[in-house]
Amino acid sequence: MDQPAWLAAAWAELGVREIPGDANAPEILRYFRDAGDDDVKTETTPWCAAFAGAMLKRAGVSNTGSLLARSYLEWGTALDDARLGAIAVFSRGDDPTAGHIGFVIGEAAGKLYLLGGNQSDAVTVASFDKSRLLGLRWPQDESEILTADGSIFAKALAHVLEMEGGFSDDAYDPGGPTNKGITLEVYANFKGQTLDGSSRDRLIAELKSIPDATVATIYRRRYFDPADCSAFTAPLALMHFDAAVNHGVGTAIRMLQQSVGVTVDGEIGPETLGAIGARNVVDLIEVYADIRRARYRALPHFWRFGRGWLKRVDATLALGKSWAATDGIIRGLMEPAQNAKGETTMSDTSTTVTTDDSAKWWAQSKTLWGTVITAAATVLPLLAPTIGVSLPADVIQTFGDQAITAAQAVTGLIGTALAIYGRFTASSVLSIRKS
Incomplete structure (x- = not known):
């Protein structure tokens, strides 16, 4: 999973703890200094907010400059759901001013798991009941997140911006005025403003000079x-x-599902993630690219923009292949990966026969039954007499040998078609049914 830089910095501090007695751990005192307070000289001062602030600063992200955990309730932007690396603020006891802060690394059974400081006097992982949660926060300025070297989002965004280009206002483009791929309507929605005759010119002027930080924020939040791009390699x-x-x-998710041959429902869940994890990533993006090309060709404005659209797909495919070759990436799914519902999914492609309850019973396989029917249509006329099955003479006289041959051919065709259909729609491995 592509983790934010501050979380990577926090993991590097795992295991730092207070020193018993009058001594002070130098690492903890450094947290205070990095968080913006040079006056603290003892680790007896609560230091969870100092740790969080220090990790943010080391990652190039602004902090509150305060040693109060609750100060982060006004920092950045609020999140409705937990996210890897999000700052979680919890209440502590009955004191309305006290609190605890840490970085989210997971959730389960009504609890959030935090990597944080001053947890049992150390930098460690601990669980906290969600009933005490006061808020989840994320940096307001998404561009700060890009300081993490190797960020998949940063690299992908650079490519998208190169493809999108600068400001345009093509009469044939249904998006209207657009800059760096952001349409005027999207920009107005981001600003929380109504797009009408009185605001149009002003918003266009703003769009033409849109800051890079705003561009990054829109792309991350909207696309x-x-x-769920962070789930993928x-x-x-x-x-x-x-x-x-x-x-x-929505269309992208459905095209991705088409690419891996699963149910196309527009939701990335366990079935889709499992299929992605089982595919070679280069093969997968090649199929994905073909589906994109076909969709472009079906659009009414293909005559106007088609050449550029196809070049864009080609460039994206070429860059993706180069990343796969350079970094030795084989699969398309991060391991472990979390889907949109927060479920952890691990892909294991080394086994093709399983006794997992989620696997499909062999008798439910269209591919298998298609093969059986095809084989039966071929050999049954020869084997039938040996197993006591024969056609009555009056049937042969009535329908003739040609009709029997035709029936054999039709049966074989049905079996072959069923096998092919089953092969291309398969989404589960086969298993032996357990009692």
């Missing part, structure tokens, strides 16, 4: 995160992100 994340931007998030 990258809703499309870089080559697939790139192709999927670019598709979400150019086709829309």
Whole structure:
């Protein structure tokens, strides 16, 4: 999973703890200084907020400059749901001013798991009941997150912006005025303003000079995160992100599901993630690219923009392949990966026969039954007499040998078609049914 830089910095501090007695751990005193307070000289001062502030600063992200955990309730932007690396603020006891702060690394059974400081006097992982949660926060300025070297989002965004170009206002483009791929309507919605005759010119002027930080924020919130791109390795994340931007998030998810041959429902869940994890990522993005090309060709404005659209897909595919080759990436799914519902999914492609309850019973396989029917149509006329099955003479006289041959051919065709259909719609491995 592509984790934010401050969380990576926090993991590097795991195990730092207070020193019993009068001594002070130098690492903890450094947290206070990095958080913006040079006056604290003892680790007996609560230091959970100092640790969080220090990790943010080391990652190049602004902090509150306060040693109060609750100060982060006004920092950044609020989140409705937990996110890897999000800052969680909890109440502590009955004191309305006291609190605890840490970085979210997981959730389960009504609890959030935090990597934080001053947890049992150490930097460690601990669970906290959600009933005490006061708020979840994330940096307001998404551009700060890009300081993490190797960020998949940062690299993918750079490519998308190169493809989108600068300001345009093509009469044939249904998006209207657009800058860096952001339409005027999207920009107005982001600003929380109504787009009408009185605001149009002003918003266009703002759009033409839109700050890079705002661009990054819009792309992350509107496309990258809703499309679950962080669940995928870089080559697939790139192709999927670019598709979400150019086709829309819902359409991109459905095209991804088409690419791996699962139920196309517009929801990335365990079935989709499992199928992605079982595929070679280069093969997958090639199929994805073909589906995108076909969709472009079906659009009414293909005559106007088609050449550029196809070049965009080609460039995205080429870059994704180069990332796969350079970094030795084979699969499309991060391991472990979390889907949109927070469920952890691990892909295991080394076994093709399983006794997992979620696997499909062999007798439910269309491919298998198609093969059986095809084989039966071929050999049954020869084997039938040996097993006591024969056609009555009056049937042969009535229908003739040609009709029997035709029936044999039709049966074989049905079996072959069923086998092919089953092969292309398969989404589960086969298992031996357990008693």
